[in-house]
Amino acid sequence: MILRLQRGRVVFVVAFIFAIIFFYLVAQNQYQIKNVLSSATRPLWDKAEGPKNVVTHYHSEGLDVDADVCALHGWKSRDTAGHIKVLDAILISTELDLLEIRLNELNAVVDHFFIIESNATFTGLPKETYFADNRKRFERFDHKISYKLVPGFPLQPDQSPFEQENHHRVEMTDMLRSYIAQLPPNMQTLVVMSDIDELPAAHTVKLLRTCDFGQSIHLQLRNYLYSFEWLVGLTSWRASMHVWGMDTYYRHGQSSDTVLSDAGWHCSYCFRTIPEYATKMKGFSHAERIAGRLDLLDPKRIQDTICRGKDIFGMLPEAYSYVDLFSQMSLEPLTTAVGLPLFLVDNAERFRFLLPGGCQREAPRPPTETGPMVGDIG
Ligand SMILES: *[C@@H]1O[C@H](CO)[C@@H](O)[C@H](O)[C@H]1NC(C)=O
Numbered sequence: 001m002i003l004r005l006q007r008g009r010v011v012f013v014v015a016f017i018f019a020i021i022f023f024y025l026v027a028q029n030q031y032q033i034k035n036v037l038s039s040a041t042r043p044l045w046d047k048a049e050g051p052k053n054v055v056t057h058y059h060s061e062g063l064d065v066d067a068d069v070c071a072l073h074g075w076k077s078r079d080t081a082g083h084i085k086v087l088d089a090i091l092i093s094t095e096l097d098l099l100e101i102r103l104n105e106l107n108a109v110v111d112h113f114f115i116i117e118s119n120a121t122f123t124g125l126p127k128e129t130y131f132a133d134n135r136k137r138f139e140r141f142d143h144k145i146s147y148k149l150v151p152g153f154p155l156q157p158d159q160s161p162f163e164q165e166n167h168h169r170v171e172m173t174d175m176l177r178s179y180i181a182q183l184p185p186n187m188q189t190l191v192v193m194s195d196i197d198e199l200p201a202a203h204t205v206k207l208l209r210t211c212d213f214g215q216s217i218h219l220q221l222r223n224y225l226y227s228f229e230w231l232v233g234l235t236s237w238r239a240s241m242h243v244w245g246m247d248t249y250y251r252h253g254q255s256s257d258t259v260l261s262d263a264g265w266h267c268s269y270c271f272r273t274i275p276e277y278a279t280k281m282k283g284f285s286h287a288e289r290i291a292g293r294l295d296l297l298d299p300k301r302i303q304d305t306i307c308r309g310k311d312i313f314g315m316l317p318e319a320y321s322y323v324d325l326f327s328q329m330s331l332e333p334l335t336t337a338v339g340l341p342l343f344l345v346d347n348a349e350r351f352r353f354l355l356p357g358g359c360q361r362e363a364p365r366p367p368t369e370t371g372p373m374v375g376d377i378g
Contacts, residue, residue, distance in 0.1 A: 032293075032315070039316035039325070048320040050237040051218045051259040059203050070211035073260075078212045080188045086209055087189060089114040089176060089250055091168050092196040093121070094130050094276050096137065097351060098267065102199050103141045104343035109205040110192070112179070113145045116172050120152020122161040125282060127152075148175055172250040180244055193250055194219070194239035199341065200264040208241050208260070216242040216256045219263035226269050228340055229356040230309040230331045232317070233324065236266035265341065269312060272353050274299045274361050281312065307359040309333065333357075 026033060058072050070077045078084065088110045092099060103113065117131050129149060131138075138145065150171045152164060180189050190209065192200060200219050208217065221236040237259050238252050271277055278297045295301065296313060305312050309331040317328035334356050337345060344351050352358040 035315045039318060042319065043321050043325060046320060048235075050254060051257045053258045054220065055217075055258060055260045057204075057261040057263060059201075059207070063203075065203075065207050065210045069207070073207070073211060073213075075211040075213055077210055078188070083184075083186050084188045084190065084209060085111045085183060086192065086205060087112050087114060087176065087179070087244075088192045089172055090116075090194060090196050091165075091172065092117050092131055093127070094271070094279065095196045096130050096134055097272055097354070098196050098199070098270060099131070100137065101341050101343050101351070102196070103138060105199060105202050105341045106192075106205060107141065107144075109202050109209060111144070113141065114172065114175055114179070115145060115147045116150055116168055116175070117147075118150045118152040118164075118168065120154075120164075121279070121282070122164045123282065124152060124155040124161075124164065127279065146175060146179060169250045169252065176244070176250060189244040191242050191244050191248070191250075192239070193242065193252065195252065197268055197270060198236065198239040198264070198266045200239060200241070201341070204260065204263040205241075213241070213260075214243075214256075214258070215245070216240055218254070218256055218259035220259045220261050221264045221266040222262065224265060224267045224270070225309060225331070226306045227354045227356075227358060228265070228267065228337060228344075229333050229359060231334055232328055232331065234262060235324075239264070239266070267354070269306075270354055272362055274302055277302045277306075277312065303361060306361065 055073055058069065063069065067077045086109060088102075088106055090099075090102070090113070092115055099115075106113075115131055117129055119126060119129050121127050131147065132149060135142070148171060150168055155161065155164065176191060183189065192205065194200065198219075198221055200221075204219065217240060218237050219239040219241065220234050221239060222234060223232040223236040224230055225232055238254075240251075240255055242248055242255070269277065269280065271280065278299075281297060293314075302312065311317065317325060319325035319328050337348075337355050340355075344354060348355060353361060
């Protein structure tokens with residue numbers, strides 16, 4: 001009798017301890033548990049966002065864009081030839097390598113570039129002003145660049161990082177408006193709207209410059225992770241091109257139901273050095289994904305994640321069918337670098353980290369380009 005009571009008490013205490021450990025772990029990993037539950041069931045209840053009307057895209061090296069090529073896409077050619085300006089407007093954080101590839105890719109088809117950066121991340125942490133500090137590197141394009149530094153602000157407890165991001169988009173709209181207001185009235189203005197890691201191909205911009213696609217169109221981009229070694233799929237659609245009008249504003253959400261297929265590249269988390277990964281993970285608008293798990297910022301873990309093509313937050317991919325979910329969970333490394341930006345392939349040695357087989361990241365750069373090199377003792 002006494003023995004049975006004691007055994008009951010032991011079972012109770014053990015169960016109690018397990019319950020406490022269980023609830024502690026649930027509380028600690030709330031965000032991850034929610035992610036697994038929602039990602040694993042997403043194909044059942046969610047539909048992909050974004051434009052549904054996909055325009056088949058025709059391109060081959062050397063193809064001349066003329067009225068016939070426009071017709072192939074279902075468009076007429078523009079009658080504004082000679083009275084058209086194409087502007088490229090981007091928000092940048094740290095990705096100077098992608099910026100250099102972009103300026104070279106688009107130089108021949110874009111008339112003017114607009115760049116905004118901040119001295120704080122979207123979550124309000126102070127950051128270097130990478131573009132302002134490295135303008136010499138982009139000297140060749142200086143005459144075509146309008147730049148604005150938008151000071152960041154520390155977030156109040158009731159503010160989300162999206163407010164800071166939105167503030168940058170409003171500033172960009174202002175900068176575009178005042179530039180466009182000074183152009184001759186018969187000038188038609190097209191604006192490419194995308195983040196720095198979303199790069200339309202030059203041939204795409206040339207096509208859209210020549211053919212009348214309507215008021216606005218989204219650009220479907222090949223979606224890469226960490227470098228052009230890991231292809232997630234044609235899942236990126238937010239970049240867009242607009243005919244600028246009285247009430248156009250700089251945006252990143254859906255503005256049209258039409259999207260041009262295979263129009264360029266979206267390279268997410270394509271950084272040269274490991275510290276940039278930690279900065280980005282703490283600094284962008286989804287920073288809650290870290291949710292107190294500082295082990296996610298461990299440099300060794302980040303390096304390993306990049307070389308294996310796994311999710312940097314240790315989460316399941318956001319896919320809308322089980323076929324996509326499973327293929328995105330185990331990406332295969334590409335062994336092709338065909339169809340990439342010309343400047344990247346032309347400078348493959350400098351941009352090794354962006355190409356297949358180049359997953360090993362460099363040691364951090366010295367703080368300034370002109371300062372003494374690490375280990376340089378005269
Ligand atoms: C950003 O710059 C502004 C104006 O130069 C300054 O007042 C502000 O303190 C800076 N913010 C950070 C986070 O460095």
